[in-house]
Amino acid sequence: MKRHYVGSEIGQLRSVMLHRPNLSLQRLTPSNCQELLFDDVLSVERAGKEHDIFSQTLRQQGVEVLLLTDLLTETLDNREAKDWLFSRQISDYRLGPQFAEEIRGWLADLPHRQTARFMSGGLTYSEIPDTFHNMVTDTHQLNDFVIKPLPNHLFTRDTSCWIYNGVSVNPMAKEARKRETNNLRAIYRWHPHFADNEFITYFGDDEFNYDHATLEGGDVLVIGRGAVLIGLSERTTPQGVEFLARSLFKHQQATKVIALELPKHRSCMHLDTVMTHIDFDTFSVYPEVVRDTTQCWTLTDDGHGGLRRTEEPQFVRAIGKALGIDDIKLITTGGDSFEAEREQWNDANNVLTVRPGVVIGYERNTWTNEKYDKAGITVLPIPGDELGRGRGGARCMSCPLERDDI
Numbered sequence: 144m145k146r147h148y149v150g151s152e153i154g155q156l157r158s159v160m161l162h163r164p165n166l167s168l169q170r171l172t173p174s175n176c177q178e179l180l181f182d183d184v185l186s187v188e189r190a191g192k193e194h195d196i197f198s199q200t201l202r203q204q205g206v207e208v209l210l211l212t213d214l215l216t217e218t219l220d221n222r223e224a225k226d227w228l229f230s231r232q233i234s235d236y237r238l239g240p241q242f243a244e245e246i247r248g249w250l251a252d253l254p255h256r257q258t259a260r261f262m263s264g265g266l267t268y269s270e271i272p273d274t275f276h277n278m279v280t281d282t283h284q285l286n287d288f289v290i291k292p293l294p295n296h297l298f299t300r301d302t303s304c305w306i307y308n309g310v311s312v313n314p315m316a317k318e319a320r321k322r323e324t325n326n327l328r329a330i331y332r333w334h335p336h337f338a339d340n341e342f343i344t345y346f347g348d349d350e351f352n353y354d355h356a357t358l359e360g361g362d363v364l365v366i367g368r369g370a371v372l373i374g375l376s377e378r379t380t381p382q383g384v385e386f387l388a389r390s391l392f393k394h395q396q397a398t399k400v401i402a403l404e405l406p407k408h409r410s411c412m413h414l415d416t417v418m419t420h421i422d423f424d425t426f427s428v429y430p431e432v433v434r435d436t437t438q439c440w441t442l443t444d445d446g447h448g449g450l451r452r453t454e455e456p457q458f459v460r461a462i463g464k465a466l467g468i469d470d471i472k473l474i475t476t477g478g479d480s481f482e483a484e485r486e487q488w489n490d491a492n493n494v495l496t497v498r499p500g501v502v503i504g505y506e507r508n509t510w511t512n513e514k515y516d517k518a519g520i521t522v523l524p525i526p527g528d529e530l531g532r533g534r535g536g537a538r539c540m541s542c543p544l545e546r547d548d549i
């Protein structure tokens with residue numbers, strides 16, 4: 144069995160990366176939560192317990208669960224990795240050369256677990272030694288952040304995504320999430336779990352300003368059989384998709400990328416908030432957004448390093464063609480239009496398939512879960528009253544590292 148390979152959306156899931164949030168959620172307040180892309184503040188303890196149930200549910204299904212803080216802690220054991228990461232996350236240009244050097248030196252001597260917690264949970268001026276004095280410290284309050292927290296690490300799906308034999312480490316669209324990518328780049332480059340294996344890095348691992356070429360994993364569905372379905376959303380641009388598609392074709396990992404146009408709204412910020420693949424021939428969709436008339440293109444290799452683009456009259460037909468299935472079934476969000484809108488907002492469509500026809504989803508979405516049940520899809524329910532306030536469900540909160548083909 145290959146160590147890191149994601150062959151589909153629905154084949155047996157074998158290994159995932161999750162992030163159990165703690166410190167970063169403690170930093171969320173009513174005055175900063177919107178900027179940090181959360182709709183509310185959370186009960187940290189309850190969110191942690193809900194997350195533990197999610198991990199437990201996965202383990203009970205035979206899925207290996209790796210936690211981002213553990214991986215980051217172990218990555219920091221490598222001196223080169225630590226220097227590289229510090230120079231990106233705590234740069235001279237962010238804090239000024241003197242203060243940045245002092246902070247890097249101080250963090251370097253802390254136990255690595257503590258440093259890893261600060262790298263995702265953020266660091267305030269009240270938490271650094273009061274012997275640091277300079278113009279930067281003089282002009283900040285104790286509760287200001289030296290390192291801003293990254294509470295959206297909770298949504299490991301987005302920052303990096305494994306597609307067949309490789310990974311894209313994604314240039315994120317929103318300022319609040321851009322620094323997440325560096326943590327993942329360090330893990331994939333230096334953590335022995337990854338560094339000792341061979342895999343392709345498709346996109347995002349260079350020191351470029353990716354500018355408008357942004358891409359987030361919530362938009363990327365590895366539907367299998369050499370095809371990848373990607374949403375052009377609030378976060379993922381056609382420019383980002385072009386780069387990823389070229390790289391997939393160059394490395395002969397995919398033969399087709401199907402791109403779907405989405406509205407640019409927070410409620411459907413990624414494709415997986417409105418559409419997921421749950422069984423061989425079955426997708427869950429929110430029909431207010433994913434409709435018959437949704438614009439859709441198939442991209443293929445033009446044979447010269449570029450892309451051939453074919454407009455598709457109907458996205459369902461394009462997917463069916465890619466998978467070799469005549470009759471694709473769509474299960475729509477449950478209830479009347481009020482209930483469906485409320486359940487989509489609470490991630491009823493954002494379920495994580497653990498094997499064909501078996502998904503993990505929030506128990507609160509009773510209307511949609513009933514429809515899954517009637518269609519023969521088994522829902523393994525998890526609580527999400529707190530976690531859901533970050534606007535993401537089980538699919539968003541998981542980054543598959545190993546999954547079977549279909």
Ligand SMILES: NC(=O)NCCC[C@H](N)C(=O)O
Binds near residue numbers: 301362
């Ligand atoms: N794939 C997803 O839809 N992820 C959810 C991300 C939620 C996070 N608060 C964000 O706005 O980026």
